[in-house]
Amino acid sequence: MKSFNVILGVDVSKLTLDICCAERNLHVKIDNCSKGFCVLKKWCKTSSINLEETLIVLEFTGGYEYRFLQFCESLSISYCRVPGLQIKKSLGMIRGKSDQADAFRIGEYGEEKIKKLTPSNPVDKNILELKQLLSFRKRLVREKAGLESTVKERKHMYPQKKADKITHIARAKIKSDEQHIRQIEQQIIEVIKSNEDMWLNYRIITSIKGIGKINAWMTIAYTENFTSFTDPRKYGVYVGVIPFGHTSGTSIKKRDKVSHLANKALKSELNQAARAAIAHDPEIAAYAERKLKNKEYRLVLNNVKFKLILRMFSLVKRGKMYVENYQRAA
Numbered sequence: 363m364k365s366f367n368v369i370l371g372v373d374v375s376k377l378t379l380d381i382c383c384a385e386r387n388l389h390v391k392i393d394n395c396s397k398g399f400c401v402l403k404k405w406c407k408t409s410s411i412n413l414e415e416t417l418i419v420l421e422f423t424g425g426y427e428y429r430f431l432q433f434c435e436s437l438s439i440s441y442c443r444v445p446g447l448q449i450k451k452s453l454g455m456i457r458g459k460s461d462q463a464d465a466f467r468i469g470e471y472g473e474e475k476i477k478k479l480t481p482s483n484p485v486d487k488n489i490l491e492l493k494q495l496l497s498f499r500k501r502l503v504r505e506k507a508g509l510e511s512t513v514k515e516r517k518h519m520y521p522q523k524k525a526d527k528i529t530h531i532a533r534a535k536i537k538s539d540e541q542h543i544r545q546i547e548q549q550i551i552e553v554i555k556s557n558e559d560m561w562l563n564y565r566i567i568t569s570i571k572g573i574g575k576i577n578a579w580m581t582i583a584y585t586e587n588f589t590s591f592t593d594p595r596k597y598g599v600y601v602g603v604i605p606f607g608h609t610s611g612t613s614i615k616k617r618d619k620v621s622h623l624a625n626k627a628l629k630s631e632l633n634q635a636a637r638a639a640i641a642h643d644p645e646i647a648a649y650a651e652r653k654l655k656n657k658e659y660r661l662v663l664n665n666v667k668f669k670l671i672l673r674m675f676s677l678v679k680r681g682k683m684y685v686e687n688y689q690r691a692a
Contacts, residue, residue: 366440368411369476371469372420373461374427380461383411384469389462394426399433413439417481419472421446425494431485440481444471447623483589488557492550492583499546500627506539550579560587562681567674569684572639572646577631581674584628594668594675602629603667620664629667636666645686 373380379398382389390405392398406413418434418441420427427443434441449471456467472479509532516529554560560582568578582588584600591597598604602624608616639646646666653662677684 364440364481365415366417366476367415368417369469369472370411370416370418371465371467371472372418372427372430373465373468374420374423374430375461376426378461379430380465381405382462382465382469383409384466384473389465391462394429396433399430413437416440417442417472417476417479419444419468419479421449421468428485428490435484442472442479443482444468444479483586486586488553488560489583489586492553492579495546495550495553496579496583499543499550502539502543502546506536506543509533509536509539547575554579554582557587563587563678566677566681566683570639570670570673570677571643571684571686572635572637572670573674574635574638577635580628580631584625588675588678592675594671597675598668598671599624600628601625601632601667601671603632603664603671605664632667632670633663635670636663639666639670 368383369385371382371384373382375394377394379392379394379402380389381392381402386409388409390402392401392405403413405411406416416439418439420430420441420443422443422445431441431443433439449468452471452475453467512532513529513536516526516532520526554564563582564578567573567581568575573581585591585597591600595604599621602620602622605618605620607618608614640650640663641647646669649669650662650666653665657665673684
């Protein structure tokens with residue numbers, strides 16, 4: 363494993379980057395653009411920081427960091443993206459907040475955890491575009507649902523009027539949103555088809571009963587086509603379907619339950635997939651019926667969600683489509 367002589371913590375915002383070296387107590391604030399990156403190179407040179415021997419640690423921000431990551435990749439600078447909550451929970455008691463202080467704390471986190479941190483893989487342009495398309499599709503779907511709710515309220519509260527301007531505009535926008543959603547979905551398919559591995563994995567996981575196109579798109583996007591998550595259990599923890607114990611001594615012994623620290627969007631989609639699997643997959647239906655004799659429905663549903671995750675990872679690993687086989691081995 364490559365060793366690093368300098369750890370730089372970076373606090374990312376829309377317009378600026380705060381960069382700190384906690385060990386040397388150095389700080390610089392630059393613009394989040396090409397001009398600012400040139401300032402960073404000059405600052406590193408005057409501070410005797412060799413970027414080839416530097417690990418940059420920064421948080422996921424959902425997009426503001428991508429221009430900076432492209433700069434790092436162009437110069438082969440190693441970087442590691444860490445969830446913000448993970449950094450926050452590791453810092454203990456803290457007081458006060460500023461961009462400079464946050465960058466310093468991120469740098470401290472990197473220095474403390476350097477043995478456990480591994481440089482992130484380069485950003486896949488297809489995965490990045492897929493995430494952006496899914497995010498925009500979600501926004502359109504929410505807007506459409508809100509407008510549909512408005513139309514229903516108008517019908518219930520007021521008599522039908524052809525000249526009702528609000529209803530007329532809402533229906534027009536609903537129709538427009540539906541068209542735009544179809545266009546976004548078509549673009550998503552084109553992005554997936556443009557990558558042979560992504561297209562193969564998409565066809566594999568949609569061969570599983572219960573896993574539809576939305577579930578498949580989101581799974582490919584958030585596992586980065588099954589490269590950022592290779593262990594189904596770790597992905598299950600990320601999605602929020604793995605229960606954890608809560609015991610202490612002899613007095614505290616609570617029931618195992620899933621953590622609220624999870625990707626709620628993925629969990630919600632898996633919830634629908636599990637219900638569909640119970641309804642349409644005889645093997646899953648038999649499993650659920652057997653478990654429901656001793657367990658609550660929500661616990662059984664959670665078990666089914668994890669079974670679907672196990673199936674997805676197993677099939678992708680083997681590169682095989684799902685094949686129904688209801689006969690037990692002799």
